[in-house]
Amino acid sequence: MTADAELAAVPPAPILKDLTDENITENTVIINNQSRDRRLKYIMERLVTHLHEFARETRLTTDEWLTGIAFLVQCGKISSDVRHEFVLLSDVLGLSCLIDSMDHPKPKNATIATILGPFHAEAGEFENGDSICSDGKGEQCLIRASVKDTQGRPLEGVSVDIWETDSTGHYDTQYDGATADCRGIVKTDAEGQIWLKAIRPVPYPIPHDGPVGKMLEHLGRHPFRPSHVHFKLVKDGYDPLVTALYLKGDPYETTDAVFGVKSQLLIEIDRVTDPAMAARYGVNLNDWLIEYDFVICTEAEAAELKAESSRKYLAAKGLKLDLIDGLPVADLD
Ligand SMILES: [Fe+2]
Structure with missing residues (x-):
């Protein structure tokens, strides 16, 4: 089709009225309504309505609007394949927490989800018993977990993606030219079990040298997250579970900068005190120990709840x- 023919094929746009601050919302909705995608049409109608109402309610000034635009430009400029400033922005505004809860509701007996965060990245595959952390990166911690369905049956072959910071509170992606470290994927065995060597998680600040960090400073908020390890559990036919385990008693347990902590995900970190366990898992006596029983639900269970x-x-x-x-x-x- 030529460009002229393509133009001729486009139906005429609806006629707009004289635009005022009173009718601009209605007119923007009218012109967006040409979409034949019912979900997109609904999202855009609600977005425009709430965005305009926000401007009306706050009596937003041109200077404030330009400040907001400049802020978003800065978020874009600092972003890269490994620096996700917009995810961070969504996280500190509580939007990630809200969307995650709505999009992945879980039955009462299933493990609750929490935010993905901006540091999930491609990870290598490991075998049960491997270490996902380079030597010397922190205090060794055995992670032992089981995965079951909501009927209590162990699930084999669940892909368990685990990631955490090193002992200085930095993810591998925050180092120039670094290779994957403190992250890995392992599959559950026939009993639905995984076990890996990692390190004791530590609290860390989210990247706060950019626009989101400056925003937190203006708001009088600290940028810290409590000690945690992230998990993403995936198996065909099951709703993916993105979650994390948080250490109870962490100084930032109740003021997480990105609202990820949920009481069901708070754990007491333990020590390996049984010599038989140390020998079985190839760890040292007194190494740290994290144990958890995950329960994942099916796609059908999640869809019905949603x-x-x-x-x-x-x-x-x-x-x-x-x-x-x-x-x-x-x-x-
Ligand atoms: Fe994290």
Whole structure:
């Protein structure tokens, strides 16, 4: 098709009224409504409506709007394949926590999810018993975990992706030219078990040398996260579980800069005190020990919960909307 023919094939855009601060929202929604994608149409309608209302309610000035634009430009400039400033921004605004809870609801007897954070990266595959951390990077810690379904059956072949900082509180991706370290993927065995050597997690500040760090400073907030180890559990037919285990009693347990801590994910870190256990797992007596029993739900269980949660929310708001895949969508006409 030529460019002229393509232009001729585009239906005429709806006519807009004289634009004022009172009707700009309605007109923006009207022109966006040309989309035939019902979910996109609904998201854009709500985005424009709330964005405009935010500007109206705050009486946003041109200077403040330009400050906001400059802030986003700075977030873009500092971002790279390994520096995810926008994820960080979403995290410190509590948006990641909110979306994660809505998009991956779990049955009561399943392990709760928490934020992915900005440091997940490709990791190598390991065998049970391997160490995912270079020697000398911290105090050795045995991680032993089981994975079961919501009926209590052990799950074999679950991919368990684990990542944490080194003992200085830095992820491998924060070092120039560094290779993968303190991260790895291992599969559960026939009993649904994994065990790896890692290091005792430490608290660390999120990267705060960029615009998000400056924003926290202006808000009087500290940038620290409590000691934790991240986990991502994946198996076909099951809802992926992105979660983390947090050390109880950490000084930042109740003020996590990115709102990741949940009481179900707080653990007491232990020591390996049984010589038989030390010998079995090839670790030293008195090494640190983290043990946890994960429970993952099926995609069907998660989908039903998600749809139920959407229906409840819409009913409470008095909204009548179609759901597709458990998510509200706009009408096409
Ligand atoms: Fe982290």
